[in-house]
Amino acid sequence: MARETVYLVPGKEITWQLDLRRLFEINKAGNYSVKVERKYFLKEDIENNPKFNVISSKLVKFKVVK
């Protein structure tokens, strides 16, 4: 599987989608919450002094019923 690098210019956005049930053992009915975190770099830092930053999403709550 090829690795891909994205350069996200100011004002632009990029979207992903995946099935949580496929990735995690969500087998029981109940309340759940999911969060997403991602490391990123600034292009201007890459060559000289690469430092990563982290962004986090809100906690998203959901319910699974039988």
Next chain:
Amino acid sequence: MAYRILIIITLIISYSQLSLLAQNQYEELLMTSQMVVVGRVEKTLSVIDSKKMKEASEDLQKVEEAVLGRLTFFKVEEIVSAEKAIKIKRTVLVYVPKGNWTDSSLPRFKNNERYLLFLSVQQKETFLENAVVSDTNEKKNIFDYEFQPVFKLTKNKHGVVPLTQSNEEILINLRKSTSLRFSQKTIEEFPLLMASLGKSEFSGGESIDLVFTIKNETNYTLVLFDTIAERSFEISVTNDEGKELPLSEIGKEEKIPIL
């Protein structure tokens, strides 16, 4: 002459007793000191080479110095981004040896509250990571709380923090975290990570599609390496008890592929 010698001997004995007392108090401090480090271990970090070991050792020294440092919790009441959350509420804990906590110095953690934790070492504040409180009962002592995840580094009788595999990972993560830069930019200069599910209730067997978007609201070009969603994002699902759900077999294969 004999009187002078007697005074000198008395002074020497007194000094020795004071030194011994101070040493005992110091040893007692080391034995009872316990540092709680809340952070996310790099899950993919499995191989530690000699260079990283050296760097970890250097950081171990910092952790040694930090045992009597200060832990600062930033309570996250609205998670728009980690950087914005810092602005919301700040709770300061002064680290003291176990047993010396006072009610006024303790925050009241509640289940699913989220914190960004900083560690101050010699007046230098280091971002450790963010964490979610995972237990449901209110506790009176910080050492009774459970975070997701929680790591405890305890000094032994020689005053040394045992370097275990998990500690190495924490320390390397700690070193990486020092590169995070929160104070250099204004709020408007951070990207936004938005996540949504479309609806809040799902039936059994129905796919639970998570859609997440990074919007670049900065004036800089962002670089995102390895944009395979399953692998390059830290996605965690917790149940109503605050326990993180394990990856499925498919999830394991996609998160950590065998190349």
